[in-house]
Amino acid sequence: MREETEVLIVGLGPVGAALGVYLGRMGVSAIAIERDSEVYPMPRAAHLDHETMRLLHLAGGAEAVAGASQPLSAYEFRNAAGELLMGFSPKGELAPTGWPWTSMFHQPTLEHALRARLATLPSVSVRLGQALKTWRAEGEGVVAEVETPEGVKEISARFLVGCDGGNSTVRRGAGITFDDMGFDEPWLVIDTVLAGGVTRISTVGLQYCDPARPVTSMPMAPGRHRFEFMLLPHERPEDVVSDEAIAAMIAPYHDPAQFGIERRAVYRFHALIAKEWRKGPVILAGDAAHQMPPFLGQGLCSGTRDAANLAWKIEAVLRGRAGDALLDAYQAEREPHVRMITGMAVALGRIVCTQDVEAACARDKDMLAAPEDKRMNEMIALEGLKSGVLPGGGMVAPDARFMRARLDDAAGFAPILVVREESEASRGFAASGGFAVSLSALGSGAAFFKEMMGGAPALLVRPDRYVFGAGETAALLAAWKAYLAGGGVAANIAAA
Ligand SMILES: Cc1cc2nc3c(=O)[nH]c(=O)nc-3n(C[C@H](O)[C@H](O)[C@H](O)COP(=O)(O)OP(=O)(O)OC[C@H]3O[C@@H](n4cnc5c(N)ncnc54)[C@H](O)[C@@H]3O)c2cc1C
Incomplete structure (x- = not known):
């Protein structure tokens, strides 16, 4: 028998879960399917900005995060000699949204909290261990074929939202391709638990812009720390993932014995933006729609903004308070914002990833020409919305x-x-x-x-x-x- 729902959400990562909560809060009927039967136990995102914490508060996820996160006192880019090339530091503890400028957090904690909130919303049904196989357009909506433990089942929905990550089945099924903004660098990501109950080794996030090996050193939630090491041109992933190789890469910065390795994975950092975010009843959000290098810590933040932008538009269209064209405004509003942030992340990535020694010297000379106090800036402020608002609007409102x-x-x-x-x-x-x-x-x-x-x-x-x-x-x-x-x-x- 075919089931019916207003919205079928594919993928219950943080973006799908936030979207589910927003829809559920407005009484929209939704089914959320997730291929895995458990929350992915390892973090990927480590940083949330204050705007995202505020949106996650509306999704029921921010309190749990706040209780297990820490702010950055600064984000610094240093050269091989340890000199400050550029830095950012928050002004005051809380942003006008009422949340810390930065929260270094534990992603699984957030995802558990969002799913707990989802479970309280009667109009949303969560189906774990179920994967979208394929879908087809039918009438005004879609019919999806879903692999379940009991066999393939059909779900018909007015809207199908692909929150199914970088390799999105929904995006591929819709024939939507990416615009490649020209960044593709391999990095080894090492997540560690600090030994001896130590909560932090620093409150500063660091990019070591050393052409011999660019390195990121980043506090995560209390008790955790992340290192990222850029792979050199001759290195293969299997060359860098052994305990010995990792200890040798950490040693110039810290005593490797301070860190218990929780995860090691090689990622290619991309800058990709889907050419279409909506095709009729099919809509993309989060990594399914865009992926960016993590130098600004904005991938999940951007996906959360997608969910918050999309949810009330879907509700308004479903309830007849808005025309279908409002859903075209989703990409029109969100894509320029994502493009701007991705561009900034790529620009920062190019500073960090320089492996050419002469180019690195020229970069250092140029950046060190400014006096040190001028190299330290306030935390990067993101622009607001450029469309979907009246002239003079578009900035993020404060809380009160x-x-x-x-x-x-x-x-x-x-x-x-x-x-x-x-x-x-x-x-x-x-x-x-x-x-x-x-x-x-x-x-x-x-x-x-x-x-x-x-x-x-x-x-x-x-x-x-x-x-x-x-x-x-x-x-x-x-x-x-x-x-x-x-x-x-x-x-x-x-x-x-
Ligand atoms: C090293 C690294 C560091 C990062 N740091 C940051 C950071 O500091 N801050 C930040 O904001 N972002 C960061 N990001 C980006 C961030 O992790 C992602 O943008 C975010 O997790 C994407 O969430 P999502 O819900 O869109 O996708 P995902 O988290 O990938 O979730 C997609 C879900 O869909 C499910 N799925 C897939 N296919 C199907 C199917 N056919 N049927 C059913 N379910 C399916 C998957 O199982 C998965 O659970 C980082 C990423 C990396 C790799």
């Missing part, structure tokens, strides 16, 4: 205190309207599922909102926490409605 809780908790996964004064329009917005709040009811964080509002009477924050825009309340809500209907953005409301 509301009735002794986080505004994010009070609003849930709804759009937020911040107004100077309540009006019929703001009450109507609240009555139709939005969250309306007056500026005076916001505690800490109100100042940030006030600044963003300028002199405007209202400001609208999208469910994914990007500011949609500011303006006169009724005009702002009309622009939001037009955006939902058409997927684009209505004319500048200031001129309306």
Whole structure:
């Protein structure tokens, strides 16, 4: 017998799980299938930025992460002589989102927390040990063939979302190819547990830009540390994975006896972006849609942003509050952001991965020409959204205190309207599922909102926490409605 659901999520890595929670919070019926029967026990991502922690809080995963993570005091790039080429350090402990600028975390802890939250949502059914075999378009949706322990079963869904990682069956089935941004470097990744109950050997993440062997040394969750060693042109993976080879590579930096090796794996760091993120009812998210080198620690962060961008669009289309074109806005909004971040990660990667000695000397001379205090910068700030927002919008909204809780908790996964004064329009917005709040009811964080509002009477924050825009309340809500209907953005409301 064929099962039916509104959304079939393929792959329950962190991105599929976050998407499942967002959909479940909005009451969308979803089935999430995952090939493996357990959470993958080893970390891949080590860093989460504050924006992602905030989105994971909305997905029920941030508290567990926060309880078992540590911030970086700085992220530094040093040359073979140990001189600082460039560095980044956070300003203050918490970002305006209310979360640490950086969280060095343990990925399996996050994934367990997301799955626990998923299990509380009645409209989402999780199926472990089940793999997507193939799918075909039928009517407005798709019919998927799923390999289960009881044999192949069919599931029909209005939308099929491939969160099935870099080798995505969904992407390949849709015939979607990648745009290659020209980065392909082999690195050995070593995850270690610190010996003797030591929680950290440093709070600084380091890139050793040594042309003889580029090396990354990165704190992870307390008690864990990661090293990454670039393979040299003549090296094969089997040459570098033995205990002896690893100890020899760690020795110039630390006593290898301090580290118990938990995992060793050779990865090729890529910069790939899918040419299409949506084909009708089939949509890609996370690594299925894009992969980037880890020099900014942004792969999972970007996948989480995908899930947060996509979930409310799917819900709005399913419930008839938005036109189908809103789903085309998903790629239009997310791809430039991912491209910008991937470009930055590639640029950092090129600095680190230089193996040509002369080129490394020239790089060092150039970067060391600036005084040392000028080489240390504030933590890299990511740009906001360039489309799907009104002129002046697009930045990530702050969090605030509301009735002794986080505004994010009070609003849930709804759009937020911040107004100077309540009006019929703001009450109507609240009555139709939005969250309306007056500026005076916001505690800490109100100042940030006030600044963003300028002199405007209202400001609208999208469910994914990007500011949609500011303006006169009724005009702002009309622009939001037009955006939902058409997927684009209505004319500048200031001129309306
Ligand atoms: C060395 C390294 C370091 C990194 N560091 C960072 C970092 O610090 N910060 C950061 O943000 N990102 C980092 N990343 C990237 C990050 O790990 C990934 O972007 C993220 O894990 C992708 O999540 P995902 O859910 O999209 O895919 P995945 O985690 O790959 O999950 C895909 C899931 O789909 C399942 N699946 C596949 N095919 C099928 C099928 N046919 N049917 C059913 N299920 C299927 C798989 O079993 C898997 O569970 C790093 C990556 C690497 C390799």
